[in-house]
Amino acid sequence: MSEVHLINARLPLRDELDLYELKAVNGVWVSVQKQERMVYMSESIPIQDITPRYEHEEGRPVDLAGRIVLPGFVDAHTHLDKAFTIQNVKNRSGTLFEAIKNYNKVISSFTKEDIKRRIEQAVLQSVKNGTVAIRSHLNFPYEYGESIAFRTIYAALGARESLRDIVDIQYVLMVPSREHSAEMWRAVEEAIKAGIDIIGGAPHVVHEHERFTDELFKIAVKYNIPIDLHTDERDDPHIQTISYLAEKTIAEGYQGKVTAGHLCTLSAIEPEKANTIINRMLEAELSAITLPASNLYLQGREDEGPVRRGITRVKELLHSGIKTAVASDNIQDPFHPFGNGDLLQAGLLTAYAAHMGSEDELQSLLQMITSLPASILGLSQYGIEAGHPVRFVVCDAQTHIELFSNLSPNRWVYRDFQWLHVSRKNGEWGNI
Template identity: 45%
Template sequence: MKSVLKIVNAALPLRDESALFTLSAEDGIWTAVERQAGAVEPSPATMTIDGWNGAMPAEGGALLLDAGALATLPAFIDAHMHLDKAFSLPKVGNVTGTLEEAVRNYSALVPGFTKDELKARMMRAALQAISFGSTTLRTHLDFHVRHGKEVALRTIEAALEVREALAPYATIQLFPMLPYYDLTEEALDTAAEALRMGVTGLGGAPHLSPEPKPDIDRVFELAEKHDCPIDLHADESDNPNIRTAAYIARKTLDYGWSGRVTAGHLCSLAAMADEDARPIISLLAEAGVGAVTLPGANLYLQGRHDRFPVRRGVTRVKELLAAGVPVAAASDNIHDPFHPFGRGDLLLIGLVTAYAAHMGSPADIREALRMITDYPAAVVGVRSGIEPGLAADFVVLDAATPEELLTMLPERRWVWRRGRCLRAAAPRAEWNGGALQSYWEDACERVSFRQGRD
């Protein structure tokens, strides 16, 4: 007997804001997405999601919920994280706040991190991201071969074990960062071993290399040999003359690797003149290279050597989107020497992206939400969405519109994976005294986020 999930009166703001929908799933797969003529009266067996405690029926049972016009989005996809570094700030400081000191300090302490410590940090960061609504995570992993093969593979082993443990709750993609300082045959052989162990693809930061082009060549050669995707930190610099993204795009075209290559950061695009940036953006679009912007970390790290004006490093988000490049907004680092803040909440990252990229119009706000749902799905190569035949991975949030989502950043969320609720929101806190609660409800009714939108 199939397990059935049916949700009525769901708002799908990225699909059609003029209607509510009935959503049906069987055994964790969407079977129907039906537009309602209006709000429907739920059956007596239907529970209001706002008062539901998250209890799932026995296998083969049916769960009927009334979403009450709350916003329902595809589950978030965090396309660029560093789970192994997360929460390492108490051990690894950064006095200057520069990228250079962060790299230097973290690298020096890597040999002392035990496998259990790495696993604990990854587990905490991943579970926190899942709790906020992300059920697909792509993490880059430090791969310090210069400290010895055992040190490099220790991180890989820890990540593989975390991925297996969390498989019921999230898809986790693993990308070891090939060293930029000395990409030797030994390093390449160790990377090949990591691929055989089960990592997803190959990463790196070739723009930091003294010879970026040969390093990029070696990464593509190894990726072709093992038929795996590539995700490179690209041009995380304020220097407008650093342009490895263009070479990465050309190699993507040469290898026919469209849709399988990602370039993260792309900060130097923001530092160069329009006439220099445009052809690089066009080349990325032609090659089918996905892009990831990391606004939290780059607002924090970039411009550290400037006086005034201070460059802030967030890439040309609007121009990339306009050219047809899928752009994901992602968490990057969490409470480590590269970025002391963050919590793995992509809704917060969507808001920071909107601030940094001047995305405040109604259309822009919806694009910011697609940058944490639809576009990262294309970047990381997964099928995602609220459509028949796709996995029922989604998040219901205590808000009605995109404007309300990015204004209120609601903590109350219901996170689902494969039709199973992973997190149900706690009941709303009650105001002390009925009068204050009444004032609140009356004010919310009179001042709606639906009013005045173009």
């Protein structure tokens, strides 16, 4: 029997100040009880002294001394197949278009083994940071040949299988923006049959975006799968496909099953028009994802001043009631040369870019990397509640401000029956 017993834990998704005692048996939470005060147990173990495997400490209380416990982070938009390619693919101008152009030049040179290895590396880094579930968009470069397109698919499916005990992964197929032949659409369906979960793409770079969106919906409806799109990832306020996406979603009765990522041009248009679009998004029950790292890096490159930063209207989306998440996007590739899959860092970037710093706003940021993206991904029984699976991260902080200021250099990550990653006085240890 596997047991976990935590004392003196803070659960900021419930409240910031109170302490809790948490118990789990065989990978399921059985008790979440509020404490009246800080408690001390002679047999307890300080969290910093925990060992990776925990066998000889099984069931003994782990004293968190007031540290924050969050349900494992959920990264709702990444590009695992592109991760760690910055040494192979340069982007001198720092623009989205050069990133796409240069990446396409070398895409055929990546072997299945290369792609699988990089996906696994990116996932393991994210898990160490506290992530327990990921949705990754996958390139499907059919214009370079079917074998090259499926090379990424098979590598990604293989990586998911090898990592299934430590993380949940959903894959979005990025349908190419051109050469939409009957053979390509057949290949798209074959990829879905092979194990792809969601259909996606970038309508704003397609010549006939409405027709393209219609085709995506046809396949989504046929296979009863969600849709997750790169949407209006541009500075130009005249690039606007989100309205048609909302209308199509309502027409197809697909409310609650469509996600729009980026939404950069939403912040480039006048407020009155933006509010009209947001209200229609709400009616369509669209979900939204902001990607602060990549958008801050890529957008506004041609502006001489004032420089547009590309971040969508985060506050307006949240206040409207639209499910809005923060995600990591690209990791050390030509689209974003930095990053390590740390959602706390993505939350901090959002705080700066969207001017979010009040207590309520910091609480919203925590929800945007936990419960909100969990809902977008359709994760059932998510969170620290009796009867739910045990998947959490302990952060070395006691308040919202401390958490986002220091980004918790020490983290302890637990999933189901084991500590996946622990921080100790003499270094980091773990089972991954």
